[in-house]
Structure formats: C-alpha cells, structure tokens
Amino acid sequence: MSNAKAQSANFPFCTIEPNLGVITVPDERLNVLAGLVHPERIVPTTVEIVDIAGLVRGASKGEGLGNKFLGNIRETDAIIHVLRCFENENITHVDNTIDPVRDKETIDIELQLKDLETVDSRIAKVEKQAKTGNDPEAKRMLKLLLMYRDALNEGKSARTVEIDEADQKLAKDFQLLTNKPILYVCNVDEAAVISGNKYVDAVKEAIKNEKAEMLMIAAATEADIAELESYDERQMFLEDLGLDESGVNKLIKSAYRQLQLETYFTVGVKEVRAWTYKRGFKAPQAAGVIHTDFEKGFIRAEVIKYNDFITLGSEQACKEAGKMGVEGKEYVVQDGDIMHFRFNV
Numbered sequence: 001m002s003n004a005k006a007q008s009a010n011f012p013f014c015t016i017e018p019n020l021g022v023i024t025v026p027d028e029r030l031n032v033l034a035g036l037v038h039p040e041r042i043v044p045t046t047v048e049i050v051d052i053a054g055l056v057r058g059a060s061k062g063e064g065l066g067n068k069f070l071g072n073i074r075e076t077d078a079i080i081h082v083l084r085c086f087e088n089e090n091i092t093h094v095d096n097t098i099d100p101v102r103d104k105e106t107i108d109i110e111l112q113l114k115d116l117e118t119v120d121s122r123i124a125k126v127e128k129q130a131k132t133g134n135d136p137e138a139k140r141m142l143k144l145l146l147m148y149r150d151a152l153n154e155g156k157s158a159r160t161v162e163i164d165e166a167d168q169k170l171a172k173d174f175q176l177l178t179n180k181p182i183l184y185v186c187n188v189d190e191a192a193v194i195s196g197n198k199y200v201d202a203v204k205e206a207i208k209n210e211k212a213e214m215l216m217i218a219a220a221t222e223a224d225i226a227e228l229e230s231y232d233e234r235q236m237f238l239e240d241l242g243l244d245e246s247g248v249n250k251l252i253k254s255a256y257r258q259l260q261l262e263t264y265f266t267v268g269v270k271e272v273r274a275w276t277y278k279r280g281f282k283a284p285q286a287a288g289v290i291h292t293d294f295e296k297g298f299i300r301a302e303v304i305k306y307n308d309f310i311t312l313g314s315e316q317a318c319k320e321a322g323k324m325g326v327e328g329k330e331y332v333v334q335d336g337d338i339m340h341f342r343f344n345v
Contacts, residue, residue, distance in 0.1 A: 018072050019051040025256055026249045027263060027274055029306060029336060034272045036313055043273040045263055047256060050076060070114050070177065078181040078258045080251070081107060085199035085216075086189040100186065100199050101206045108157060111177040116152045119145050122174060137170075144170060152178070159211055181258040184214040185251060193218040194242055213254050217247035262335035265306070266290075267315065283331040287341040297345040301327045306336035 024044045034042045052072045073079065083100035084093065095102070123145050129135055130142040144167050151161050157178035163171060171179060184207055186200045196216055207214060225246055228234045238246060260279045264286060265272065277286045288295030304315065308323040315338075318324050333339070 018053075021049050021051070022046050023049050023252055025252055025263070025274070025276075029263075030265070030272060030274050032310060033265060033267055033306075033338075036310070037267055037269060037272055039267075039269055039272045041271045043271055045274040045276045047252065047259070047261070047276075049080070049255070052076075070110075073111070073177055073180075074175060076180065078183065078255060079177075080183045080185055080255060082185045082187055082219075083199075083203060085186040085197060085203065086192070088189070098199065101202050104184070104203065104206060108178070109155070112152050112155065112157060115158055115176045115178050116149065118174065118176060119149050119152060123149065140167070141170060145174070148174070148176065157210065160209065181260075182210070182212045183251075183254055183258050184212055186214065186216045187219045188216050190218050190221050190241070192216070193221065193247070213258060215247070215251055215254055217251060219247075222247050262333075264333055264335075264337045264339050266340070267309070267338050277333060279335075281333050282329060283327055283333060283339075283341075284329050286333045286339065287343065290341070293345045294341050294343045297343040298329060299342040299344055301331060302340040302342070303327050303331070304338040305334075306338060309338050 024046055027044060030042060030044055050072065053069050081104065083103055084098060085100050087098055123142065126138050126142045126145065130138040144163065147161050147163070148158050148171075151158060158171075158176040159179050159182070184203060186196070186203055188197060188200060192200065193216060200216055204214060221241070225234050225237055226248070228237060234246070238244065261276050262279050263274045263276060265274055275286070275289050277289050281289075283301040284295045284298040287298050287301065303325045304318045304323060308318055308321075309315070312318050312321055312323065315324070
C-alpha cells in the first residue's frame with residue numbers, strides 16, 4: 001500500500017516490529033479540481049496504516065510476544081484483518097491447513113480474552129462506587145461494563161453490543177480491542193479476485209452479524225501492479241483482469257470510511273488540498289484541522305458544494321450564481337465541501 005518494501009517472508013513472525021506506512025488517500029475529486037484551477041501544487045490527504053505481526057493462540061497470556069503485539073493494536077483507531085483465502089503449497093500456513101474462519105476466530109478469541117481482562121479490572125474499580133455512592137455515571141458505566149462482559153463471555157466481540165450515542169462516548173474510555181471498527185480483507189489468488197471462492201463465502205457467513213466490511217484482494221497481483229511505473233500501465237493491467245480500480249485503492253477508501261472520516265477541500269492557485277475531518281464535525285472543528293487558531297477565532301465559513309464548483313468551473317462563477325453559502329458555527333461540514341474560513345485571533 002505504501003511501497004515501503006517491508007520484509008515479507010515464508011515463516012511465522014517475519015514481522016516483529018510494526019511497519020508504519022503513510023498512505024495517500026485516493027480521491028478523484030482532487031484531480032478534477034486541479035484540472036480546473038491549475039494550482040502550483042496538489043496536496044492529498046493521508047492515513048497511517050501499521051502492519052502488526054500476527055497473533056498466535058495464547059497471545060492474551062503473552063505467548064509469541066503477544067502482549068507487545070496487543071499493545072500495538074490498542075494504539076490503532078481501526079483494525080484491518082487480513083485472512084488467507086487461497087491455496088498454494090509453496091506458502092506455508094502456521095496451522096498447515098487453509099481455514100480463514102478458524103484464523104479469524106483465533107484472533108477474535110485472543111482479543112476477546114484481553115478485553116475480558118480489561119472489563120473485569122474496570123468492574124472491580126467501578127462496582128463499589130456504583131453501589132455505595134450517589135454517582136449516576138458510575139452506575140451507567142457499571143451497566144455498560146456488565147453488558148460487555150456478558151457478550152465477551154459468550155465469545156462475541158464488544159462491537160456487537162448495541163448501545164446508544166451517550167454510552168458510545170463512555171465506551172471509548174475503556175479502549176476495548178474488539179470495539180474498534182474492523183475491515184476483513186480476504187487475500188485471494190488472481191482467479192478469485194472478482195467472483196471469490198469457497199473460503200470467501202465462509203468468511204461472509206462468519207461475519208454476517210458483525211458491524212464489519214469485507215473486501216477481496218489478490219495481494220500478489222497488487223504487488224505486481226505496484227511495480228509498474230506509469231498510471232497508464234497500471235490501468236491496462238487492471239483492465240486485463242476485468243477490474244476498474246486497484247484493490248489497494250478500494251482498501252484505503254474502505255479503511256477511511258471505517259474510521260468515519262470524510263474530506264473537504266481548499267482550492268486556490270497556490271494549492272488544491274484535501275483535508276481529513278471526522279464525520280459530523282461542525283465548521284469551527286473542521287477549521288481547526290488546518291490550525292487551532294482557525295477554530296479559536298472562527299467567524300464564518302464560505303462553502304461551495306463540489307458539484308456546483310465542477311459545473312460552474314470557478315469560485316467567482318459560483319459567487320455570481322449565488323452558489324457560495326456563508327455558514328456559521330453550527331454548520332455541519334459535508335463530504336466534498338470546498339471551504340474558505342474567516343477567522344480573527
């Protein structure tokens with residue numbers, strides 16, 4: 001994904017230290033805007049993706065450097081779980097057979113056991129407070145922790161527990177591994193990249209009750225695409241496979257969605273730039289993504305919708321057509337908005 005050339009070899013624990021890649025988020029809108037404005041530079045937005053070593057059975061008890069790897073997972077905002085869904089006798093499997101559902105469950109169990117440890121520890125702290133004191137938040141916290149404990153004891157991940165928005169804010173504080181958004185990536189061979197195979201079908205069935213996305217990617221093919229020099233060569237390669245977009249692009253976009261991230265743009269002759277913000281941000285928070293002073297001294301935001309800009313061709317044309325909105329502090333930013341902030345510090 002990042003062309004970082006991280007080591008990849010045919011034995012367990014090839015990865016010990018996490019490999020960090022800063023990935024450009026592909027967004028066709030950025031190039032369309034640049035084609036109209038002809039800026040001096042184009043700045044896409046990025047997301048950090050960390051390649052963490054695989055967990056083995058007993059990781060929650062420290063097996064196979066488990067505590068270290070679990071700590072690496074805890075620092076992330078979402079999980080991409082890559083599952084082997086192809087056969088190749090030249091590439092060994094730690095369990096010697098191909099079974100992606102078993103592999104998924106191995107990871108699930110280790111993450112759930114670690115979460116159960118966390119939840120039990122929190123319950124011990126909160127229980128007395130909730131029962132003796134007059135603390136409504138402690139009571140709410142205890143109720144939520146008990147719901148999580150029940151689910152984890154049943155072998156379910158924390159993300160399967162249905163809770164309201166107020167409890168979601170409370171739950172963030174627990175930092176549960178199985179509460180993180182998850183994206184399953186079925187690593188298939190080239191023949192299965194469009195229609196899938198029996199392994200992919202089994203994964204689909206296994207995750208149907210989870211709040212999770214699933215993608216199919218032929219990692220070996222993606223590695224070949226990454227080696228090609230030009231955009232045109234890569235497109236021809238994809239067309240030959242019957243694909244309209246690389247799996248890597250789909251994966252980055254899907255991960256971005258899982259994190260509930262969206263993009264707004266700033267457009268000018270100096271630069272056309274994409275900015276990442278959390279879905280639901282109001283204008284001052286979005287301004288703060290550029291600089292904290294923008295949020296502190298926010299006065300207003302001038303907003304043009306992406307489609308209006310593309311149709312009319314320039315900021316001036318949008319102004320003249322009455323397509324530039326002047327928005328205040330309560331405006332909720334929309335994906336694709338073209339924004340200009342007025343502020344005073």
